[in-house]
Amino acid sequence: MTTYDAIIIGAGHNGLITAGYLARAGKKVLVVEARDVVGGACTSEELIPGATWSSCAFIASLLRPEIIAELELERYGLEMYQTEANEVSIFGDGSHLFMWKDMDRTLKEIEKFSKRDAQAFLDFGLRVKKFASILTPFLLSPAPSRSQVLAAFEAAGAEDLFNEMVLLSTKDLLDRYFDSEHIKGLFTFFGMISVWGGPSTPGTGYVYGHHSVGEFKGTLGQWGFVKGGMGGITQALARSAQAHGAEIRLSSPVRQVVLTKGQATGVQLVSGETLSARTVISNPDPQRSMLELLPPGAVDAKLTAKLQNYDARGSMARIHLLIDELPDYVGFTAGEFGPQHQAQAILGASIENFELAWEAQRRGEIPDDFVIEAVIQSTHDDTLAPAGKHTMTLGVQQLPFELAGTDWDSIREEWADRVLEVLFRYAPNLRHHILERVIITPKDLERDYGLTGGNIFHGAMFFDQLFNNRPTPELADYRTTVGNYYLCGSGTHPGGGVMGANGHNAAKVVIADLNGTPAPTATRVGPAPKAGVIDRAMETVMDTKAGKKLGYTVASTPALRKVVKFAARSDSSRNSPR
Secondary structure, three states, X not given: OOEEEEEEEOOEHHHHHHHHHHHHOOOOEEEEOOOOOOEOOOOEEXXXXXXXXXXXXXXXXXXXXXXXXXXXXXXXXXOEEOOOEEEEEEOOOOOEEEEEOOHHHHHHHHHOOOHHHHHHHHHHHHHHHHHHHHHHHHOOOOOOOHHHHHHHHHHOOOHHHHHHHHHOOHHHHHHOOOOOXXXXXXXXXXXXXXOOOOOOOOOHHHHHHHXXXXXXXXXXXXXXXXXXXXXXXXXXXXXXXXXXXXXXXXXXXEEEEEEEOOEEEEEEEOOOXXXXXXXXXXXXXXXXXXXXXXXXXXXXXXXXXXXXXOOOOOXXXXXXXXXXXXXXXXXXXXXXXXXXXXXXXXXXXXXXXXXXXXXXXXXXXXXXXXXXXXXXXXXXXXXXXXXXXXXXXXXXXXXXXXXXXOOHHHHHHHHHHHHHHHHHHHOHHHHHOEEEEEEEOHHHHHHHHOOHHHOOOOOOOOHHHOHHHOOOHHHOOOEOOOEOXXXXXXXXXXXXXXXXHHHHHHHHHHHHXXXXXXXXXXXXXXXXXXXXXXXXXHHHHXXXXXXXXXXXXXXOOHHHHHHHHHHOEOHHHHOOOO
């Protein structure tokens, strides 16, 4: 019987990243995946014959550039790109707000609602950039203590930034910078992703902040798409790992991790086949990994209680539509193709809608109105749909997993009908142009994609479940309390989203343990990190009234776009030859 150095349970993006690094370190690796496709929640699927959707995740921004480079993902087929408009928020009165790839165009858009908020947007962007510069060194590192993270902010003289972006609610955070309810409503969306809470819930500021550390090809705060859908990421990861010797077996669900004298020595598949390995690494969420995949009694009562109390509340759902006419959104010229069809559209993003959704979520009910995110990737990727048709994805956040008096299987069609009625308020023509639909409820996320509680982050992203407390102190270094058994999924540091840092960090620990060498340690806080010349100059200038005015003039001038883009680049990418 073949004995592997590592068997990885689950071919989600973190599992595949772990496999890639282990294979490149010369280890014999097997990935076993329950489904018939790699990717987990980062996948492309032909949900309706002839048309393909990103089933769950559909925007690319968090995937660490270091991983893209080290695993040579572009060499193995990854193709990422942007549209001119990142986002458009469309309101019930027909007004709309674009967030463009170019800063000057975005500032002009915000000016339509508030000139003061346009200046504040620039100030806020610099604050977010500083937050990212302090937090980013911790991402590709074993979990630091929460006190270490706070010390890093203190060393940088940014304790107030820690309070804003980690401890505050999204509402309190945005109220400090902006006046316009339209603008605050749009930005609130990023703090409501897969949360059990609303805009006023303390800690949702970090959900916003977590997404702010993302970048697209070196530019912070931007995002894009993957050719062929998000499965383009995991397909490239799979090819990269396989090219270095890793094996991947699909349709191979694991029944249980095999233990010998308390140590993980392999896995038993549902088919009855047993596979042997020196180590076993689990990509599923912490509760599934520790309480379902291990034999009874393998986890002591104290840790079992902690895992049972681990907060995995907060879910979302998707409706995938095949349409034969693009939406005529209110406020736009009917029948005219435009950037509103290529950007991520957010419909009805008001703070009140988010608050009402939280009240309904808390009661286990469906709200009367919905904030809807909508993406039509086929408008800029013709590989996804037949000629004359388009793939449209709708997303709704802040949904309860447990429903009062019913369940998701019973109300799935009714719920989808209600969401579509809201959609028709913003795009009335679509009522007669939806050919087919596929619904993915919170229950489907758990049942079909292995996400406990339908939580796409493998657990809430609040401060009590971050850094060396993610998922619990006993499991925070990717090792578990069972010998030779590791975690690599989004329930570990640094959290959820298609970032890949979890898989990278877990792989480094496993490689060190297999080799008998010291494992990596958490990033240590030294002197306050020195900003680059440009960043120091920007901070100094923008601290003065005249400097703010000059900065706004530069940022809002189309002729100076190259200067602004360079200033917006992440610290690591500034010195990169790429």
